[in-house]
Amino acid sequence: MKLWSQYFVPTLKESPADAEIASHKLLIRAGLVRKLGGGLYTYLPLGLRVMQKLTQLCREELERAGAIELWMPHVHPVELWQQGPRWAAAREIMFRADSAGDGKHGPREPEFVLGPTHEEIVTPLVKAEITSYRDLPKNFFQIATKFRNEIRPRFGLMRAREFVMMDAYSFDVDDDRAIKSYQAMKAAYEAFFRRIGVQAIAVEADTGVMGGSFSHEFMVPAEVGDDDVIYNEASGYAANREKARSALVPADLSDAAPVGAVEEFATPGVVTIAALEAAPYSVPADRQFKTLVYVGDGKPFVVILRGSDELEEAKLGALGFGLFRPAAPEEIEPVLGAKPGSLGAVKGTIKNPTALAGVFADHAIRLIGNGTTGANKDGFHLRNVNVTRDLAITRFGDFRRVRAGEPDVKSGQPLQVRRGIEVGHIFKLGTKYSEKSGAVYTDDQKQSHLMVMGSYGIGISRTLQAIIEQSHDADGIVWPWNSAPFHVLICVLDPQLAEAVDLARKLAAAAEKAGAEVLVDDRAERPGVKFKDADLVGIPLRLTIGGKGLKEGVVELKWRHQKDVAKVPLAEAEAKLAAAVAEAQAKANA
Amino acid sequence: MKLWSQYFVPTLKESPADAEIASHKLLIRAGLVRKLGGGLYTYLPLGLRVMQKLTQLCREELERAGAIELWMPHVHPVELWQQGPRWAAAREIMFRADSAGDGKHGPREPEFVLGPTHEEIVTPLVKAEITSYRDLPKNFFQIATKFRNEIRPRFGLMRAREFVMMDAYSFDVDDDRAIKSYQAMKAAYEAFFRRIGVQAIAVEADTGVMGGSFSHEFMVPAEVGDDDVIYNEASGYAANREKARSALVPADLSDAAPVGAVEEFATPGVVTIAALEAAPYSVPADRQFKTLVYVGDGKPFVVILRGSDELEEAKLGALGFGLFRPAAPEEIEPVLGAKPGSLGAVKGTIKNPTALAGVFADHAIRLIGNGTTGANKDGFHLRNVNVTRDLAITRFGDFRRVRAGEPDVKSGQPLQVRRGIEVGHIFKLGTKYSEKSGAVYTDDQKQSHLMVMGSYGIGISRTLQAIIEQSHDADGIVWPWNSAPFHVLICVLDPQLAEAVDLARKLAAAAEKAGAEVLVDDRAERPGVKFKDADLVGIPLRLTIGGKGLKEGVVELKWRHQKDVAKVPLAEAEAKLAAAVAEAQAKANA
Known part of the structure; x- marks a missing residue:
């Protein structure tokens, strides 16, 4: 039990000027x-x-899943990063650590860096200590501070320079076992988020800079989130933007068979999908081919989508270019022969086809029959264009942005889109890091193999804030039971009454015996101030001892997430309080 | 319960080449x-x-003492340090944190630094949040990683670049209350070290660069320690070198009254105490005055000791110079008139007395009557020198190094000297930091006062190693119960016997029920390997299940700190194990 008067809970009436979102303010x-x-x-x-x-519950769930806790340094010798696969990209968001001494400013290349994650550290450790299949699988985790040299930190703990993360690394003998480790971790994540009382959706995600073969993000739905989740609750489908797919409604393909040869027509001044949709042309957007030009590893390439679709740029990652970007207008004309607005990929119309790294088409253009596209001649388009007959396509792929309302691939029911906060990520890494580090094991035939890795992260400090973002009202935080700083707040309205303070201690002891942590507000403040602070701080169960109530022989019991106040006779207060605690515990750990 | 085969305990037969001391090797x-x-x-x-x-026990004892836990960032904006009182000195041992990005090497002055301790961080927080006497006292602690840019890290966790420290900061309304906070923390430290099973002596210490009015170090006696502890066990007196005093045996003062006027005599080639002790001069060292010259803040000063005593240089700190150092020979002659070997401080013999910042004499020279000193004339000394009559002394002080065997000031009994590892430090800081930060409070008369601070540290990672240094034998670590990684090790010698493994699980459950943490060695290794590892790892209580024992119906129980092995009939094993656990717990927490 803690007494508020001797503790340190500096509440504020006003939010700081730099706090933009509710959870940061709170x-x-x-x-x-x-x-x-x-x-x-x-x-x-x-x-x-x-x-x-959060740390303790996370630890429990990971240990239950067989993971082993260790703790790696924050400061890393830079060689380990330089020897790893991602130094060039990662260093831009990393801190270096040099002497702060006067006149001893660091050399151009750092000696030490501060860890943003620990693949580069754990893999050499495993390489040095684990050599046999008998010692595998192993899954190491730590819960520790990480550092990112954020240029624009914002949203409080959401994007911070220092943050607390659980990071784990699994090592398996082969792909099948690695998938089992991955699934065990996914289940541990789900158990963790359930226990701390936060709704987090596991969504299919892109592996991005981490490489690896597949990945899930754990997203907490919230308006202020940094990414979209595309999902259907009933079917359980969920993916982030980069991964989302849908089952498209078939377009009317009655005219899919060519109605005639490709035919050029003049479209002076028409350079947008919308302008071609309007009279006198009246070509529906979903009958137009949208032709975009990108540059991948220095060479231009073409992407074709339906006019009614948007490109999901991250999906171009699947093409395998190291770096890609939209082409500048002056890079386009020499290759295609026209300016943007009149571009197309009809065979024979591309000025310099050998300069292209390829023509990549979104699957959905197969829904277009006798469509319209640019003629690669400024001010002209082509009609009666048919995909197979007329377009010079290197490869089909999924490049379009999924929209709310499109049918879910699992159920056919409409997909929903909401913003989410990423609180966790799991990657099946494969052998990318073990190859770099030479992390091999010998099997029972004395044969050497690379270990197959997974890597896993939960942003613990970010989760703390996500809970608040998901669980607050106009008056303050509404803590879920298992993540609350205290479970029970006993408000003593007249702390100068010895009788009231004695009762508070007795009730606190009863709640503690039932397994709750108790804060007693014994401050010499007005009741209004105490109630406002109680709502702001958001402890789940409030028990109020007032001078008037005492005379009447009652105390008040109130849940933070409910409106009603229950008057409880003094004689029943201990029992009722203990029962409320037991009930909340049971519900939170169900 | 953990199974060794699925856990990660990579023991080694050989020590690493860079490990010089036993605890580092282990x-x-x-x-x-x-x-x-x-x-x-x-x-x-x-x-x-x-x-x-260690972290949890430290937390418990500090909370019991009323301290409040919080957690401050590792990365600090450099301004906070620049505004504090010790930036110039502290920065030399600090890390800066800059962008690790390519081409973005840091500016000369850092933007961020990594915290070695947190006075500069906590004081502004308290200034901003605490304004009234009603909110005091407050004592904040954290248990967190600290960083020191050690040029020569050594001895494992003893002198590391990254280490875990408990640091606490108390804020009081006045000096008396600050002393109460100090005493409460001293008691909490003692309780903590007792609980983790380490003998740590609280010794009077110098406040050094921290400033402040008084201080204690907590030292773990060990040959490899970095500092001396001067103590008498019976009286409880203990101090470090800088603070140690003794009650000197009175010299024979029968000739203390001047036997005649000061008399010069030739001592050609005599420049040491030892040479003057020898024939033909035969002046005992404790009848000689030793005259040393130092430079304090740019001005020379003289220190006089008995010829038989050594200077304890750190004690010169009491003279109040910002910086001091031994004078170079060429700085001495112009002021005293002679080279080292013939120096003295007899009135009238100093060549340029106004150039001196003072003549400071150790108390012990009062024990010399009719002594001998240099004449400030190369090759000559003076005899019949008496302290009060003849020496030009500015001030007396305690400057001598205490030796083993000298009488304790408390009991008169001989002092002992041993090496110790510093594992904790407490400082009464006074108002040094609150003045710099403007950390003031208003009293009940609306008057403003500076808060009076204390600061406190325990090297948690260093303590971990000090326990090993104090508690090991030739075979390995001997963990005290409360700091052991596990309490009970169950060695299954034939893990392929299902019967043995079942029994291990049953006994592990019994030990856990009694409150112990259990590691089961189920590896497919020879018994010799398991016993060697058991001794090396040092888990307090070992229970061995052998195939042969099983047939005979016994298991073996052995304490790591004892030689004997007890054979326990299977029927009694659960009860005996539980009783052993209960006994060890009771002893450790007594």
Whole structure:
């Protein structure tokens, strides 16, 4: 039990000017954290308590899944990163650590860096210590501070320079076993998020810079999220933008058979899909071919979509280019022969086809029969264009952006789209890192093989804030039971009454015996201030001891997430409180 | 319960080449840590478990003492340090944090630094959040990673670049209350070290660069320690070198009254105490005055000791110079008139007395009557020198180095001297930091006052190693119960026998029920390997299940710190094991 008067819960009436979103405001106002500098926060006692609970529950679920906890340094010798596969890209968001001494400014190349994640550290450790199939599988995790040199830290703990992450690394003898490790971790994540009382959706995700073969993100739905989740609740389908697919409604293909030869027509000044949709041309957008030009590893390539579709740029990652970007207008004309607005990929119309790295078409253009596209001649388009007969396509792929309402591939029911906060990520890494580090094992035939890795992260400090974002109202935070800094708040309205304070201690003891953590508000403040603070801080169960209630022989019991207040006779207060605690515990751990 | 075969305890037969001391060797060999780089260590599962226990016990004792836990960033905006009182000195041992990006090498002055301790961070927080006497006292602590840019990291976790520290900061309304906070923390430290099973002596210490009015160090006696502890066990007196005093045996003062006027005599070639002790001069060292010259803040000053005493240089700190150092010979002659070997401070013999910042004499020279000193004339000394009559002394002080065997000031009994490892430090800081930060409070009369601070540290990772240094034998670590990574090790000698494994599980469950943490060695290794590893890893209680024992109907129970092995009939094994656990627990927490 803690007494508020001797504890440290500095609540604020006003939000700091730099707090843009509700959870950031509440973090500060409820006295959970204080800003030290951009993206740097001190955890005050309540914030630290939540962090310690999330840490402990995360640890329990990972240990249950067979993962082994260790703890790696924050400061890393830079060689380990330079020897790894992603130094060139990663260093841009990393801190280096050099002498702060006067006149000893660092050399151009750092000696030490601060770890944003630990693939480069754990793989050499495993290589040195584990050599036999008998010692596999192994899955190591740690819960530790990570560092990112964010140029624009924002949203409190959401994008910070220092943050707490659980990171885990699994090592298996082969792909099948690696998938089992991956699935065990996915289940552990689900159990963790369930226990801390946060709704997090596992969505199919892109592997991005981490490489690897597949991946899931765990997203907490929230308006302020940084990414879209495309999902159908009933079917369980969920993916992020980069991965989302849909089952398209078939277009009317009655005219899919060519109605005649490709025919050029003049379209002076028409350079947009919309202009071609309008009279006098009246070509529906979903009957137009949209022709985009990108540059991949220095060579231009073409992407064709339906006019009614948008490109999901990240999906071009599947083409295998190291780097790609939209082509500049002056890069386009020499290759295709026209300016944007009159581009197309009809065979024979491309000025310099050998300069192209390829023509990549979204699957959905197969729904177009006798469509219209640019003639690669400024001010002219072509009609009666048919995909197979007329277009010079290198490869089909999924490049379009999925929209809300499109049919789910699993159920055919409409997909929904919402914003989400990414709180966790799991990757099947494959052998990318073990190859770089030479992390091999010998099998029972004395044969050497690369270990197959997975890597896993949960943003613990980010999750703390995501809980608040998902669970608050106009008055403050509404903590889920298992992540609350305390479970029970006992408000003593007249702390100068010895009788009231004695009762508070007795009830606190009863709640503690039932397994709850108790904060007693014994401050010399007005009841209004105490109730406002109680709502702001958001402890799940409030018990109020008032001078008037005492005379009447009652105390008040109120759940933070409910409106009603229950008057409880003094004689029943201990039992009722203990029962409420037991009930909440059972529900939270169900 | 953990199974060794599925856990990660990589023991080694050989010590790493860079491990010089026993505890460092055992840290590595017992699989507690692995070196990542100089002064950077990964905590493997066993090492992390010990760390987590020390952390938790430290937290419990500090909370019991009323301290409030929070958690401050590792990365600090440099301004906070520049505004503090010790940036110029502290930066030399600090890391800066800059972009690791290619081509973005840091500016000369850092933007961020990594915290070695947090006075500069906590004081502004308190200034911003605490304004009234009603909110005081407050004592904030954290248990967190600290960073020091050690040029020569060594001895494993003893002098590392990254280490875990508990640091606490108390804020009080006045000096008396600050002393109460200090005493409460001293008691909490004592309780903590007792619980983790380490003998740590609280010694009076110098406040050094931290400033402040008084201070204690907590030292673990060990040959490899970095500092001396001067103590008498019976009286409880203990101090470090800088602070140690003794009650000197009175010299024979029968000739203390001047026997005649000061008399010069030739001492050609005599420039040492020893030479003057020898024939033909035969002046005992404790009848000689030793005259040393130092330079303090640019001005020379003289220190006089008995010829038989050594200067304890750190004690000159009490003179109040910002910086001091021994004078070079060429700085001495112009002021005193002679070279070292013929120096003295007899009135009228100093060539340029106004050039001196003072003549400071150790108290012990009062024990000399009719002594001998240099004449400030090369090749000559003076005899019949008496302190009060003849020496030009500015001030007396305690400057001599205490020796083993000198009488304790408390009891008169002989002092002992041993090496110790500093594992904790407490400082009464006063108002040095609150003044710099403007950390003031208003009293009940609306008057403003500076808060009076204390600061406190325990090297948690260093303590981990100090326990090993204090508690090991030729075969390995001997963990105290409360800091052991596991309490009970169950060795299954024939893990292929299902019967043996079943019994191990049953006994593990019994030990866990009694409150112990259990590791089961189920590896397919020879008994010799298992016993060697058991001794190396040092888990307090070992229970052995052997195929032969099983046939005979017994298991073996052995304490790591004892030689004897007890054979326990199977029927009694659960009860005996539970009783042993209960006994060890009771003893450790007594």
